[in-house]
Amino acid sequence: MNVTIAPDMKGTHGVLSRGRRLVVIGNGMAGCRAVEEILSRDGTRFDVTIFGAEPRVNYNRIMLSPVLAGEKTFEEIVINGQDWYDDNHIQLVSGDPVVGIDRQQKHVITRSGRIENYDTLLIATGSDPFIIPVPGKDLDGVVTFRDLDDVDKMLTAAEKGGSAVVIGGGLLGLEAAHGLSLRGMDVTVVHLMPTLMERQLDEAAGYLLKAELEKRGQTILTSANTKEIVGKDGKVSAVLLEDGTVIPAEIVVMAAGIRPATGLAKEAGLDVERGILVDDHMVTSDPDILAVGECVQHRGLCYGLVAPLWDMCRSLADYATDTPSGYGGSVTSTKLKVSGIDLFSAGDFTSGEDCEDIVMRDASRGIYKRVVVKDSKIVGAVLYGDTADGNWYFDLLKKEKDISDIREALIFGQAFASGGATLDPNAAVAALSDDAEICGCNGVSKGQVVSCINNGARSLDAVRSTCKASASCGSCTGLVESLLAVTLGEDAVETGPKTMCKCTSFTHDDVRALILEKNLKAIPQVMQELHWSTPDGCSSCRPALNYYLLCAWPGDYVDDQKSRFVNERLHANIQKDGTYSVVPRMWGGITSPKELRAIADAAEKYQARLVKVTGGQRIDLFGIKKEDLPGIWADLNAAGMVSGHAYGKSLRTVKTCVGSEWCRFGTQDSTGLGVQIERMTWGSWMPHKFKIAVSGCPRNCAEATIKDFGIVCVDSGYELHVGGNGGIHVRATDLLCKVETEQEAMEHCAAFIQLYREDARYLERTAPWIERKGLDWLKEALFSDPNTVNELARRFRNSQRFSQDDPWAQRAGGERADLHSHLAEVRPLQIISEVA
Known part of the structure; x- marks a missing residue:
């Protein structure tokens, strides 16, 4: 709230004054963490006001990369919501940055003219992005990567497609490139140095990283110097390199480094070199002014990583609450937040005459490890492809432990060095020292996690909510569980039973039961009645609630498109390069020259980069641009083809063999039965993807025994199999029963699906559902009453009428909804992840 406080209110901030006035300039990670540390020591010492330049609460800036990539939403990276400020009597003044400090009058002045007195001032202004001084740097379309507003600008650019250039191959630059690439842009990284992340990686690891990123479709230019950012009509159009190379660009991301934000401190007359000078207690040259975070310089060093900030905040809080400890500097480690790339770096790996390099390479697995040893102590480590021992190496490095006794086994990791390759991973974690870092995102040590557990945390979620370990990027989850x-x-x-998500204390089963018991028929109604802790839910609970309401009230509840993942909204699967794949349905794997011709025409017209026959007897068109999805579906619809729902939590395929009509071994018409079952079940909404197969004889050419529902034709009729899975964890089906006729097979299929829909949890495949409930339970539920199968099948058919009328199901024929008009709907709520 941007108002000027009257003189008689100064220091009260609208609540009863609780002590000395602490004013914090900066609502970021360092400023708020410092306040958290102070409150944990003495919750009544200060009356706190926090000024933030951004118009929002405190969030985890190091998780902006997953937000850009679509792996997280803003709500998921919030550290302190408004309730934290309210509960601790902290006044947050957001969107009104401090523009001046009057040290004589001991007050700060904001952009709106507000004046706030202080007894103690904390400066936590962070850092500013470094903008390389080249012509065109001020053009529209040149952005940095420091806050949520920058992410929004990049997302807006990505929606239009085209090319992006990222200047800088450091941590932020590569994470920005990864996110933009996933969003569908053609990305080029321009890096001045010969090696990516040269401050954290040696040449070998940098080479592996470059090769992996290039495999993902990015263009990586090292030893490349930017000469000019070229514009047209005031907007970016290209980047010109010193060697004359011209790279087209609709957006240019400056990620060439950061500088401590010291402007306010300089104007106030504080001692400033590269950063604001502080002592071991984070006190500046003015004893009433403290500073912490990326804006400070301590013992000649400025830190741009998060872990040192936590150490600084602890020392600052000790000093502010009269128990001074002193900050002695930090040894830092680095991890790259790009999905599928494991990279860890710590210490100094420049090596030298008195250093020894211990290296292991495993080319077939893409693994590279290098440990630098000096005077029998680890001074640096670089791990690529396998970072499991990163924390262990880092602990040895920080403690300067003598590694002479384990020198020969050092490069093979903690398990070997501790006496055997089969060492229990829990024992490896137990061997870490109490101050070994477990969670780098939130600066939580092993000792803090153990203390949290000893004080009553009995689950992963309890640890996360108490000390925040594993609450951010999740890479340390395994360590916390150990x-x-x-x-x-x-x-x-x-x-x-786990709660549905952090928005509620109810489990999936509780929510399903209460929806029926309380007659709840809308997502807002569910959230209100069941006391949701967030206003709109999150990307975990909204899709689940949407499914449970669809299942509970078919025909009454209207499918909420905003609560579906992007692939279901766009009727296509997003690929890792940001383009999409389109899969038209082929009933039972049967097609015709007309359909093949339509697919070929669409592939050429929309420049599909790959046309592939899938394992489910479909044709998949890869490399389709987002903006072309309405057009390609309109063309395929015109040819009578509907979606194969390769993206949906629904029926995917019914795979068949040719059966008795053509095959000399076939016992029944598997193809005909497969077509009938597919027409009966297509467009269905389910807890997860669902696959069916019909094999014409026990030779099982359609692989029916690794499908969710499989039919194997035999001389006497049909064997019905359930709960198969051919994915990461392969599971063969369980034999459910045998029936004599096609009609019975279809009835049992419908009944099984309906029972699965009504009982399983959202995102639970049939295999884990059956393993959780038991095959005996399943048979009892279906067959204990002779009328149950018919009743479940009736409920399935009834609900299926509404499923196939939903726009997302793209009904075929005259009643089909126009897909391209559906795709033109307003942009859905951002709470749903952009990657399914």
């Missing part, structure tokens, strides 16, 4: 097991014992760790 600490739970080591501290409590395997049997004492609470792994019972």
Whole structure:
């Protein structure tokens, strides 16, 4: 709220004054963490006001990359919501940055003219992006990558497609390139140095990283110097390199580095070199002014990573609450937040005459490890492809431990160095020292996690909510789980029913039951009645609620498109390069010259980069641009083809063999039955994807025994199999029963699907559902009453009428909804992840 406080209100901030006035300039990670640390020591010492330049609450800036990539939403990276400020009597003044400090009068002045007095001032202004001084740097379309507004600008550009140039091959630059690439842009990274992330990686690891990024479709130019950013009509159009190369660009991301934000401190007359000079207690040259984070310079060093900030905040809080400890500097480590790339770096790997390099390469697995040893101590480590031992190496490095006794096994990791390759991973975590870092995102040590567990945290979620370990990027989840097991014992760790998400205390089963019990028929109604802790839910609960309401009230509840993932909204699967694949349905795997001709025409017209026959007997068109999706579907619809729902939580395919009509081994008409079942079940909404197959004889050419529902034709009729999965964890089906006629097979299929829809949890495949409930339970549920199969099948057919009328199902024929008009709907809520 941007108002000027009257003189008689200064220091009260609208609540009863609780002590000395602490004013914080900066609502970012460092400023708020410092306040958290102070409150944990003495919650009544200060009356706190925090000024933030951004118009929002405190969030985790290091998780902006997953937001850009579509892996997280803003709500998921919020560190302190408004309730935190309210509960701690903190006044947040957002969107009104401080523009001046009057040290004599001891007050700050904001952009709106507000004046706020302080007894103690904390400067946590962070850093500013470095803008390389080249012509065109101020053109429209040149952005940085420091806050959520920058992410929004990049997302807006990505919606239009085209080319992006990222200047800088460091951490931020590569994460920006990854996100833009996933969003569908052609990305070129321009890096001045010969090696990517040269401050964190040696040449070998940099080469591996470059090769992997190029495999993902990015263009990586190293030893490349930007000469000019070229514009047209005031907007970016290209980037010109010193060697004359011209790279087209609709957006240019400046990620060439950061500089401490020291402008306010300089104007106030504080001692400033590269950063604001502070002592070991984070005190500046003015004893009433503290500073913390990326804006400070301590013992000649400025830190641009998050872990040192937590150490600084702890020392600052100790000093502010009269228990001074002192900050002695930090040793830093680095991880890259790009999905599928494991990279860890710590310490100094420049090597030298008195250093020894220990290297392991495994080309077939893409693994590279290098440990630098000096005077029998680790001074640096670079890991690529396998970072499991990163924390262990980092702990040895920070403690300067003598590694002479484990020198020969050092490069093979903690398991070998501790006495055997089969060492229990829990024992490896137990061997870490109490101050070993577990969660780098939130600066949580092993000792803090163990203390949290000893004080009552009995589950992963409890640890996350108490000390924040594993609450951000999640890469340390395995370590936290091991600490739970080591501290409590395997049997004492609470792994019972998990809540649907952090928005609610109810489980999936509870929510389903209460929707029926309380007659809840809308997502807002569910959230209100069941006391949701967030206003609009999140990307986990909204799709689940949408499904449960569809299942509970078919025909009454209207499918909420805003609560579906992007692939279901766009009727296509997003690929890792940001383009989409389109799969038209072929009933039972049967097609015709007309359909093949339509597919070929569409592939040529929309420049599909790959045309592939899928394992489910479909044709997949890859490389389709987002803006072409309405057109290609309109063309395919005109040829009578509807979606194969390769993206949906629904029926995917019914795979068949040619059966008795053509095959000399066939016992029944598997193809005909497959077509009938597919027409019966297509467009259905389900907890997860669902696959069916019909094999014409026990030779099982359609692979029916690794499908969710499989039919194997035999001389006497049909064997019905359930719960198969051919994915990561292969599971053969269980034999459900045998029936004599096609009609019985179809009835049992419908009944099984309906039972699965009504009982399974959202995103639970049939295999884990059956393993959870048991085959005996399933048979009892279906066959204990002779009328159950018919009743379930009736409910399935009834609900299926509404499923196939939904726009997302793209009904065929005259009643089909126009897909291209559906795709033109307004942009859905951002709470749903852009990657399914």
